[in-house]
Every structure is written in C-alpha cells, then in structure tokens.
Amino acid sequence: MWKTVPNIDSYLLEFNENKINISNSTEKYTVPNLTSGTRYNFTLFTVFGNVSSSGVNCIAVTAPQNTEEFKAVDQNETSITLMWKTVPNIDHYLLVFNGSKINISNSTEKYTVPNLTSGTRYNFTLFTVFGNVSSRGVNCIAVTAPRNAEEFKKNGQDETSITLGWKTVPNIDNYILMFNEREINISNSEKEYRVSDLTSGTRYNFTLFTVFGNVKSSGVNCIAVTAPRNAEEFKKNGQDETSITLEWKTVPNIDNYILAFNEREISISNSAEEYRVSDLTSGTRYNFTLFTVFGNVRSSGVNCIAVTAPKNVHNVTVTQNENSITLTWDKVNDLLTYILQYDSGNIVIGKNDMDGCTTSGTSVTCVVSSLEAGTNYSFTLFTVFENVSSSGYNFSAPTVPPVVPWVSVTERFTNNITLEWENMNKAWQYQLQINGRVSDNVSGSSSDRVRKVVTSLQPGTEYDFSLTTVFAGLRSTPYTNFTVTAIDCASADWKVTNSSIKAKTEGLFSTATAHNGSNVHVSDGHENVSFTGLYPGATYQISLVYEKSSRVFLQCEHKLTILPPNLNAHCEYWAAGYSVLIKWTDPEGEWTNAEVNVTGKTHTVASPETEIIIKGFQPAKKYKVSVTSLSGVRRSSEPHVFYCQTDPRGVIAGSVFGVLLFGLLVALVVFIFLKRPDIISRKKSSFIGGSKVSNTQSKSIPAAKFPDHFHQLSLDENRGFSEEYECLAPVGTDQTRKTAILPENKAKNRFNNILPYDWCRVKLTTSDPDGISDYINANYMPGYSSNREYIATQGPLPSTVNDFWRMIWEQRVKRIVMVTNCIEGGRTKCEQYWPADSKPCLYGELLVTMRSEQQETNWTLRQFNLKDRKTSEERTVKHFHFTAWPNHGVPECTEVLIQFRGLVRQHIEREGGKAPTVVHSSAGVGRTGTIISLDVLLQQLEKEQAVGINAFVHKMRLNRPYMVQTESQYIFLHQCIMDSLQPKDTNEENIYEDVYENTDETADSLYVNATALQELRRHNVNA
Structure with a gap:
C-alpha cells in the first residue's frame, strides 16, 4: 500500500527478481503467490514515460502459517492445557483469549493456561508470529474442569442399594458417578442418588464427578458398603429361668452380629451361630433383634420374641x-x-x-x-x-395300698399259728397285730402267698388279729379276724378206767367227742372232758372243737386207749412139771396182749390166744403168777395174781437133765477158750471194769416203762448212761473208708477223723472212669421207714460248696436241716453256702436264689430256688436252720428242739416223696446225729408207743462214725423222750448233777461242754 503519485504512467514493483507493473491508479496491491513466513524486500518505482523513479523500498514478510492440531489436551479447575503442532521459522506464538494475550516461545508445542476460573468456557486463538506478523490464527474452545461436589457421602443403604448425597454444584452440565467400572449420569439438579442392584454386604468405592462442557472434575470419593443380609432362621433354642438361648443360620463374610433387646446391645462373633443371653428375669417376655454387621453397617435386623422359663413351685x-x-x-x-x-x-x-x-x-x-x-x-x-x-x-x-382280700390260718399249734395271705405285690410289706401286739413288718416273698408263723402264744386261747398292708410308709385299712390256738391234748391229765375217760384241759373248747368206729361219745364243757360207758380196752380218737361265729376250730386230737378188761387165769400141769399151762377166759372188751409173769420173767401172748405154755420150771414147786391184759401199751388196772403148783412127777427126770446140761456148758466154755481166747479176755475185762451192759439196752422200751428206764440209767451219777454210751464207741469202726483217705480227697474233709464209710457214702455223678470226682463227705442214713431217709454230711468248706449244691440237685433234695452256725466262738464251723440276699449266686452249674428268709428266736427258715443253667429246670429247697445249739453241746431246753423237729417233720409229711433230707452240722455227726435220732424216735414213740434209743444210735453208727457224738447228746435224747411223755408242769428228778464232760474244743473232740448241760439241768428243774 502506498500513497498514489499523480501523473504517472504506472508503478513498478520489484522483489526477489520479480517485477510487477501496477496501474497508476492503484494505491494498494496484493502480491500473490508468496511463501508464507518469508521476508521480502520490495522496491516500488513510479514510471512516467518509461522512466522509473528512484524507487522506494519496503521490507515485508508474509504472515506465517497457522499452527495445526491446536486443541485442549487437559484441564482442571484453574487451568487448561493447550497443545499444537509446532510451526518452524517463526518468531513465537501469540495466544489470545478473553482479552488476554500470551506470547509463547516458538519452540513450545504445549502450554498450560493458569489462573482460570473453574467451570468456565474459554475461546483460545493461537497465532504464529514472524517478523511481527501474525498468522490469521487458529481457534480452540475449551473449558476448565468444574469444581468437585462437596460433602459427598453415604446417606443410607440396605442390602441391595446405597444412597449417596452431596452439595450441589451450580453451572455444571451434569454429574457422573463411577464405581465398579460403571458410570451413571446424574442430572445437575440432583443432590442425592440411590445406587441399586448391589450385592449385600459388599464394599463399594464411589467417585462423583461434576461435568461441564464434557469435562469432568477431579472427582470426590466415597467408600460405602451395602447392608449385610439378615441372619436366617433366627429363633429361640431353649431357655431356663434366667437365660434364653438364641440360634440362627450363620451369614458368611460379615464382621460380627449385634443382638439388641431392652436397650441393651451385645456384640457377637461372626463365627457364632448360637448365643445364650443370661442374667434375665424368670417368666418375662423379651423382644430380641439380631443385626448382621459389615463395615459398621447393620442389616435391617430380624426379630425373635422369647420368654424365660418361669420358676418352679416351691413345694407340694x-x-x-x-x-x-x-x-x-x-x-x-x-x-x-x-x-x-x-x-x-x-x-x-x-x-x-x-x-x-x-x-x-x-x-x-x-x-x-x-x-x-x-x-x-x-x-x-x-x-x-x-x-x-x-x-x-x-x-x-x-398311693395307699389295698387291704388284703383274705387271710387264712393254715396251721394252728398250741404255741404258734401260721397265717397265710395273698401276696398282692412283692414290693409291699405287711404288719400283723395280734391282740394289740404289733409284730415287725413282714416282707412279701417271691411267691404268690406270704406265710407268717406267730410264736410264743398261749394254748387254747382266742386271738384277734389284724393285717395291714404297708407301702412307702402308708398303711391300708386293716383286715381283721380271729383265731384260736390249739390245745395240747397230750399234756392233759387224762384219767382213764376201763369204762371212762376224764381230764381237765387248759384252753378253749366247746365240745369234746370220743370216736371208736361208729361209736361216738360227746362231752360238753369248757374245761372238763368226761366220757363214760366206754368199751374196755378200746382206743378212742378224742377231738376237742371250739365253735364261735359259725366257725369251727379243731383244737386237738388225741388217741387214747382205756384200761383193758382184767383177766381171770389159772394154771394146769404140763410136761411133768417142767412146764406149766396157764389159761384164762376171753374177757369182755378189747385187748391186744396178755403179759404172764412167772419168777420175774414176762411172757407176752397176743390176742386172741388165751393160753401159754411156759418151760423151765421144777416139778413139785409153787410159783407166783401174775396175768395182766394189755391194749396196746395200756395195761389193765391190776394184774390177776395167783400161785401155780407144778407137776411133782418130773423131779427125777429134771435132775438128770440138769447134770447133762451142766456138762454141755462146761464143754462149750472150754471150746471157746481154745478157739477164741480173745473173746474170753475181753468179756472178762469188761466185767471187771464194770462196763458190762444189760442185754436189754438194744430193745425198744415201752412208753409206760420209759420213766423207770430213764431213772435206772440216771442212778450213781448217770452210770447207766455212761455204760450204754461207752458200748457204742466201737460200733462200725472196722468198716473201710478207702475213698475218703485218697490224697485227692483229703482236702475235702473238714476233720481227718470223721470220714464216710465206703459202702454207704453218697456218690456224685461223674464221667471220670476212676470215680475220683464223685467224692463228698456224706453218708446215707436210716430213718423210721427206710434206710435212706437222710443224708448226714459235714458243713461245706469253701472248696466243697459247689459239690454240696451238686449233691442237693442230684439227690432231688427238698429240704436242708442245718444245726450249726457259720461262726461259733470266733471260729468258722461252716462256710455260708447260700446267697446273703435275694441276689442270685452261681454255684457250679446251679443258680441259687434266696426267695425268702424268716428269722425266729431259735431258728431261721429260708426258701431257695435252684435253676440248672444247662437244662433251665427249676426246683425249690426249704432251709431249716436251727441257731440255738452250741458246738459239742445241747440246746438250753428240749422244747425248742422238739418244736423245730416238728416244723421239719411237717414239711416232710406234707411234701412227701422219696428224696432224702440233708442234715448237717459242722462235722456232721454230733448235732446231726442227735436231730436225726430225735425225729426217728418220736415217730417210733407215736406209732409203737415204745422207743429204742440205744438201738437206733447203734444203727446210725453203722452208717457214719460218731453219730450222737457226745454222752451229753445221748442223755439229751432221753430227756427229749421224757419231756414228750410227761406233762410240762411235772417236776422231774434232776439227773444231770455233777455230770463231767471233757471240754476239749479240738476238731476231733468227742465230748461236750459241761456248762450247756448244767443250763439244761436248771431248765428241767424249773420246768
């Protein structure tokens, strides 16, 4: 551009060897096709008539090229970073925005504009500058990042969502919420957002950006967690008075549980699935809430209403x-x-x-x-x-037990009665009251019935009794009834003639009857019995009956034979005076025998014979004869006595016969002396020593003569007893005992001198061909009816208890009689071979159970149940245990032993059978022999009206040595017979004074404690 020059033809512009003619009217010219950012030296000439002026120069540069790729590459709240592609050969860059200019080095390709306002839009122009000439510039619109939202936080959460809140930021486009690679656009007007579809109990990291012009703020963070899920199956698992136990199904990946109730909170480990809340009040309702906790965030909580157990009642x-x-x-x-x-x-x-x-x-x-x-x-x-x-x-x-439905009086004796009733329950007891006297409780046995023997009663007395069932201290209504004890007819003072029976009895009875076949006599009265018009010599069965309240009680039965009729006899010549014939008429009445006594010798003739020929008389002699009738053991009131004259024609013949008889006897003595001189010497010694015994000692003594016999033996300090007993010493001792002394059997013997004879020992069954294991120290013993009525044995040793029970089983024994105590004087006399209580004990193959035990003053009765384990067969054995008999001695009185024998005899007769009764003491000879003898002799006395004590002891000693081991026991047997024959109130002469006994207490002692005998004597004197 230039100022025009008038009156010229044209302008000439020269540069870089280029010339351009420009119209004279031009004052501005654009030189095209130049290179950007290049310095040019222009000369402008005015031309007039082809003449150029000197020219004027102008140095100018072309504008540099714009930079490329000018853009914002980053920003924050207060700055924006711009970037471009560098342009070479320029002086610098010029950044222009919002009225601000910033020169930037030509080497820069990135520039951060500071001190900006956040969230503001900026219009940047970047010029390249060369020679102070700027390019036309490139534009870039950019914004600063908006400021972050403030107070960004969690406002709430549940299991699947988190609510976030913040303070709103003005003048932004929107918000972006980022978490877990997710982005959520949120309106710029929001200040809260609920993030849903989350996982319970999970930690989330949230970032919230503000957005302005598609630019995010730096973002603010918030860590939040979703609420964990509630525990499932939250319920009560139990409670007591002061606590409640809660349980739930565990929730994985939580920090802990919180249990809230009654303004209390309890933190519980995350591994727990049960919790016992204690220190609570009994009988109270509680509302429990269980929270799961994760990152200090609780679940919504689950509820459980539960109550504590109430208190128990204090008493009822x-x-x-x-x-x-x-x-x-x-x-x-x-x-x-x-x-x-x-x-x-x-x-x-x-x-x-x-x-x-x-x-x-x-x-x-x-x-x-x-x-x-x-x-x-x-x-x-x-x-x-x-x-x-x-x-x-x-x-x-x-509950109170019931009254027994019935009570039966099964046995009535003079001094005791036996009551029996239904055992309604084996756990119950029964209390018996007799005439106001209360007995000890009776335990129910294992059987269906309970048996109680009431002792120490008075004969012929009425007794009221009541039976009460007792259970756990409670008593039933009593069962009441009455009974009456029996009368001892035998003890009455019976006065008999050949036509009458009279007696005064002690005890209640209403009617007495005497039976002899169809002949019946009745006597009314309450004390006196009187029967008249009876048949001489007849035996009458006397019965005393008591009647009351339509009930009839047989008080006693007694067999009594009245005096037989007297005999009227005479004699006649017989056998030339060397014999006599005595005859008598058959009397009116019953008689069994006639006794003819001539010269002190008695001859017995059985009815109906009415004559007897008696030899051994001298001719032409007068003899005194007495004839007495007998009915059984009953004798006529007085004998018929007369004198009998023998035939005098036999005197000469008799003399000759006497000489011949004498010669025969001398020859016999010489023969015996030559052949058996030992017999003569033994008999001589016996005679000299005064031990010769009457030939009558082995005979049975009639009951009527027994008191005289007893008296004779008692004379001279019991000399007769001593002589009889000494003669028993060698009886049976020559018999073999080979099995007992075998080495393998010696340990089975309690005493080495009391061994069973081989021929009658009890053998156990055995499969051993040598028979060794069949041994037990026991012998079969004779009784009244057979030779094997009893087994006498020693008290079992610890090593022979099983053999003892084996013998009981194999011999099919129904009763055991024990006449010793297990311990006497501090020494063991017998092993206790039965269970101590009702708990069964096994002995070999036998299971033994004690079903009952009844203890009395002088004895104990037990009942055992035996079961063979091999065959399961069961049997019952009765145990009679006499506890009042001292070792080697005798009981204090005969009555208790006679009563005990009666119990055993009743069982034998009631049970019957052929099985032997086992009897044992310690050695099985002394007390054992005495009780066996007493049982047999009392049977003999009852059936024969006679008794042979010496003969039976002799018989027993042939089966087992030392049976009736001591002289005092031998005397005691006689005393028992005496007491059985005589009334209890009859004073008897004391035959026991100054009896001396050897008191040696060794096992093989054969003698007795003298103190026991003296106690017996005192009892008999006072009886």
Missing part, C-alpha cells in the same frame, strides 16, 4: 388315698397354667379348670384319680408362662 402338699392323690401348691407369680406329668398321665391346669384341678386364691389343688393302689408315682410339676415350662419340680408320692 400331698394327700393320698388308694386310687387317688391330692396335690396342693402355691401359685408362682400368680400364674394360672401348670402341667402335671406322672407315670400314666398328663394334666394341664389352665384358666379353665379341668381334670379335677381347681385354683383358689394363691393356691392350686389337683386330684389325680384312677391310680393303682399301693404304687409309687413319680410326678413332675411344670409352671407354664406363654407356653414355656419351668425346669420342673420333681417329687414322688405313693
């Missing part, structure tokens, strides 16, 4: 009847609901009273009915609060 008052029990207790905290559980029922007591239960005031009463009498019931009483029961108050209460 019990009132019992046979079929009901009434219970009363105080209410607990005025609660009205209770549960009563018992063996066979369940009663719920609620607001509506039911099942016989009522509530009144502060107490509850419940009648439990339809119960079984005599049964112990276990009760549990629960207090109930909102269907939760207390731990339960336990107690038991029995």
Whole structure:
C-alpha cells in the first residue's frame, strides 16, 4: 500500500527478481503467490514515460502459517492445557483469549493456561508470529474442569442399594458417578442418588464427578458398603429361668452380629451361630433383634420374641388315698397354667379348670384319680408362662395300698399259728397285730402267698388279729379276724378206767367227742372232758372243737386207749412139771396182749390166744403168777395174781437133765477158750471194769416203762448212761473208708477223723472212669421207714460248696436241716453256702436264689430256688436252720428242739416223696446225729408207743462214725423222750448233777461242754 503519485504512467514493483507493473491508479496491491513466513524486500518505482523513479523500498514478510492440531489436551479447575503442532521459522506464538494475550516461545508445542476460573468456557486463538506478523490464527474452545461436589457421602443403604448425597454444584452440565467400572449420569439438579442392584454386604468405592462442557472434575470419593443380609432362621433354642438361648443360620463374610433387646446391645462373633443371653428375669417376655454387621453397617435386623422359663413351685402338699392323690401348691407369680406329668398321665391346669384341678386364691389343688393302689408315682410339676415350662419340680408320692382280700390260718399249734395271705405285690410289706401286739413288718416273698408263723402264744386261747398292708410308709385299712390256738391234748391229765375217760384241759373248747368206729361219745364243757360207758380196752380218737361265729376250730386230737378188761387165769400141769399151762377166759372188751409173769420173767401172748405154755420150771414147786391184759401199751388196772403148783412127777427126770446140761456148758466154755481166747479176755475185762451192759439196752422200751428206764440209767451219777454210751464207741469202726483217705480227697474233709464209710457214702455223678470226682463227705442214713431217709454230711468248706449244691440237685433234695452256725466262738464251723440276699449266686452249674428268709428266736427258715443253667429246670429247697445249739453241746431246753423237729417233720409229711433230707452240722455227726435220732424216735414213740434209743444210735453208727457224738447228746435224747411223755408242769428228778464232760474244743473232740448241760439241768428243774 502506498500513497498514489499523480501523473504517472504506472508503478513498478520489484522483489526477489520479480517485477510487477501496477496501474497508476492503484494505491494498494496484493502480491500473490508468496511463501508464507518469508521476508521480502520490495522496491516500488513510479514510471512516467518509461522512466522509473528512484524507487522506494519496503521490507515485508508474509504472515506465517497457522499452527495445526491446536486443541485442549487437559484441564482442571484453574487451568487448561493447550497443545499444537509446532510451526518452524517463526518468531513465537501469540495466544489470545478473553482479552488476554500470551506470547509463547516458538519452540513450545504445549502450554498450560493458569489462573482460570473453574467451570468456565474459554475461546483460545493461537497465532504464529514472524517478523511481527501474525498468522490469521487458529481457534480452540475449551473449558476448565468444574469444581468437585462437596460433602459427598453415604446417606443410607440396605442390602441391595446405597444412597449417596452431596452439595450441589451450580453451572455444571451434569454429574457422573463411577464405581465398579460403571458410570451413571446424574442430572445437575440432583443432590442425592440411590445406587441399586448391589450385592449385600459388599464394599463399594464411589467417585462423583461434576461435568461441564464434557469435562469432568477431579472427582470426590466415597467408600460405602451395602447392608449385610439378615441372619436366617433366627429363633429361640431353649431357655431356663434366667437365660434364653438364641440360634440362627450363620451369614458368611460379615464382621460380627449385634443382638439388641431392652436397650441393651451385645456384640457377637461372626463365627457364632448360637448365643445364650443370661442374667434375665424368670417368666418375662423379651423382644430380641439380631443385626448382621459389615463395615459398621447393620442389616435391617430380624426379630425373635422369647420368654424365660418361669420358676418352679416351691413345694407340694400331698394327700393320698388308694386310687387317688391330692396335690396342693402355691401359685408362682400368680400364674394360672401348670402341667402335671406322672407315670400314666398328663394334666394341664389352665384358666379353665379341668381334670379335677381347681385354683383358689394363691393356691392350686389337683386330684389325680384312677391310680393303682399301693404304687409309687413319680410326678413332675411344670409352671407354664406363654407356653414355656419351668425346669420342673420333681417329687414322688405313693398311693395307699389295698387291704388284703383274705387271710387264712393254715396251721394252728398250741404255741404258734401260721397265717397265710395273698401276696398282692412283692414290693409291699405287711404288719400283723395280734391282740394289740404289733409284730415287725413282714416282707412279701417271691411267691404268690406270704406265710407268717406267730410264736410264743398261749394254748387254747382266742386271738384277734389284724393285717395291714404297708407301702412307702402308708398303711391300708386293716383286715381283721380271729383265731384260736390249739390245745395240747397230750399234756392233759387224762384219767382213764376201763369204762371212762376224764381230764381237765387248759384252753378253749366247746365240745369234746370220743370216736371208736361208729361209736361216738360227746362231752360238753369248757374245761372238763368226761366220757363214760366206754368199751374196755378200746382206743378212742378224742377231738376237742371250739365253735364261735359259725366257725369251727379243731383244737386237738388225741388217741387214747382205756384200761383193758382184767383177766381171770389159772394154771394146769404140763410136761411133768417142767412146764406149766396157764389159761384164762376171753374177757369182755378189747385187748391186744396178755403179759404172764412167772419168777420175774414176762411172757407176752397176743390176742386172741388165751393160753401159754411156759418151760423151765421144777416139778413139785409153787410159783407166783401174775396175768395182766394189755391194749396196746395200756395195761389193765391190776394184774390177776395167783400161785401155780407144778407137776411133782418130773423131779427125777429134771435132775438128770440138769447134770447133762451142766456138762454141755462146761464143754462149750472150754471150746471157746481154745478157739477164741480173745473173746474170753475181753468179756472178762469188761466185767471187771464194770462196763458190762444189760442185754436189754438194744430193745425198744415201752412208753409206760420209759420213766423207770430213764431213772435206772440216771442212778450213781448217770452210770447207766455212761455204760450204754461207752458200748457204742466201737460200733462200725472196722468198716473201710478207702475213698475218703485218697490224697485227692483229703482236702475235702473238714476233720481227718470223721470220714464216710465206703459202702454207704453218697456218690456224685461223674464221667471220670476212676470215680475220683464223685467224692463228698456224706453218708446215707436210716430213718423210721427206710434206710435212706437222710443224708448226714459235714458243713461245706469253701472248696466243697459247689459239690454240696451238686449233691442237693442230684439227690432231688427238698429240704436242708442245718444245726450249726457259720461262726461259733470266733471260729468258722461252716462256710455260708447260700446267697446273703435275694441276689442270685452261681454255684457250679446251679443258680441259687434266696426267695425268702424268716428269722425266729431259735431258728431261721429260708426258701431257695435252684435253676440248672444247662437244662433251665427249676426246683425249690426249704432251709431249716436251727441257731440255738452250741458246738459239742445241747440246746438250753428240749422244747425248742422238739418244736423245730416238728416244723421239719411237717414239711416232710406234707411234701412227701422219696428224696432224702440233708442234715448237717459242722462235722456232721454230733448235732446231726442227735436231730436225726430225735425225729426217728418220736415217730417210733407215736406209732409203737415204745422207743429204742440205744438201738437206733447203734444203727446210725453203722452208717457214719460218731453219730450222737457226745454222752451229753445221748442223755439229751432221753430227756427229749421224757419231756414228750410227761406233762410240762411235772417236776422231774434232776439227773444231770455233777455230770463231767471233757471240754476239749479240738476238731476231733468227742465230748461236750459241761456248762450247756448244767443250763439244761436248771431248765428241767424249773420246768
């Protein structure tokens, strides 16, 4: 551009060897096709008539080229970073925006514009400058990042969402929320946003950007977690009075649990699935909330309502009847609901009273009915609060047992009665009261019936008795009845003639009858018995009967033979005076024998014979003869006595015969002396020593003559007893005992001198061909009816108890008689071979159970049950244990042993059978032999009206040595027979004074303790 020059032709512009003609009217010219950013030296000439002026110069440059790729590459709240592609050969860059200019070095390709306002739009122009000439410039619109939102935080959350909040930022386009590679655009007007579809119990990192012109702020962060999920199956697992146990299904990946209730919070480990809340109040409702916690965030919580158990009742008052029990207790905290559980029922007591239960005031009463009498019931009483029961108050209460349906008097004796009743329950006891006297409780046995022997009663006395069932201290209504003891007819003072029987008895009876076949006589009265018009010599069965309340009691039976008729006899010549014929007429009445006594010798003739020929007389002599009739052992009132003259024609013949007889006797003595001189010497020694015994000692003594016999033996300090007993010493001792002394059997013998004879020893069954194991120290013993009625044995040793029970089983024994105690004087006399209580014990192959035990003053009765384990066969064995018999001695009085023998005899006769009765003491000879003898002799006395003590002891000693081991026991047997024959109130001469006994207490002693004998003497004197 230039100022025009008038009157010229044209202008000439020269540069870089270029020339351009320009019209003279031009004052501005654009030189085209130049290179940008190039310095040019222009010369402008004015031309007039082809003449150029000197020219004027002008140096000018072309504008540089614009930069390329001018853009904003970054920004924050206060700056924007611009970037471009550099332009070479320029002087610098010029950045122009909002009235501001910034020169920028030509080497720069990136520039950060500082001090800007956040969230503001800027219009940038970038010029390249060369020679102070700017390019036309390039534009770039950019904005600063908006400022971050403030107070960006979590406002809330649940299991699947988190709500975020912030303070709004003005003049922005929108917000962007970023988390987990997700972006959410949020309106610029929002100040809260709920992020949903999240995972429960998860930690999230949120970033919130403000956006202005598509530019984000630097962003603010917020870490938040979703609420964990609630625990499932949150429920009560149990409770008591002061605690509640809660349980739930565990929630994985949480920090802990919080249990909230009653303004209390309890933190619980995240591994727990149960928690016991303690220190609570009984009978109280609690509302529990269980929260799961993750990152200090709780779940919404689950609820559980539970109550603590109420307290138990403190005590219960019990009132019992046979079929009901009434219970009363105080209410607990005025609660009205209770549960009563018992063996066979369940009663719920609620607001509506039911099942016989009522509530009144502060107490509850419940009648439990339809119960079984005599049964112990276990009760549990629960207090109930909102269907939760207390731990339960336990107690038991029995019902009253029932009265026995019947009581039977099975045995009546003079001093005891036996009562028997139904054993309704084996757990019950029974109390018997006799005439106001209360006995000890009787335990029910294993059998269906209970048996009780009442002793120490008076004969012929009426006794009222009542039987009460006892269970757990409760007593039934008593069963009442009466009975009367029997009368001892034998002890009455019977006065008999050949036509009458009279007696005065002690004891109650209403009617007495005497039977002899069809002939019956009746005597009325309460004390005196009188029968007249009887048949001489007849035997009458006398019965005394007591009647009361339509009941008839047989008081006693007694067989009595009245005096037989007297005989009228005479004699006649016979055998030339060397014999006589005595005849008598058959009398009116009954007689069994006639006794003819001539010269002190008695001859017996059995009825109906009425004559007897007696030899051994001298001719032409007068002899005194007495003839007495007998009916059994009963003799006529007086003998018929007369004198008998023998035939005098036999005197000469008799003399000759006497000489011949004398010669024969001398020859016989010489023969014996030559052949058996030992017999003569032994008999001589015996005679010299004064030990010769009467030939009559082995004969049975008639009952009528026994007192005289007893008296004779008692004379001279019991010399007769001593002589008889000494003669028994060698009896049977020459018999073999080979098996007993075998080495393998010696240990089975309690004493080495008391060994069983081989021929009658008891053999155990054995499969051993040598027979060694069949040995037991026991012998079969004779009785009244057979030779094997008893087995006498020693008291078992510890090593022979099994053999003892084996013998009992194999011999099919029904009763054992034990006449020793296990311990006497501090020494073991017998091993206790039975169980100590009702618990079964095994002996070999036999299981033994004690079913009952009845202890009396002088004896104990037991009953055993035996079971063979191989065959399962069972049997019952009765055990009669006499406890009042001292070792080597005798009981204090005969009565107790006679009574004990009676118990055993009753069992033998009632049970019957052929099995032997086992009897043992310690050695099995002394006391054992005495009790066996007593049983046999009393049978003999009853059946024969005679008794042979010496003969039976002799017989026993042939089966087992030392039977009736001591002289005192031998005397005691005689005393028992005496006491059985005589009335109890008859004073007897004391035959025991100054009896001397060897008191050696060694095992093989054969003698007795003298103190026991003196006690016996004192008893007999005072009897």
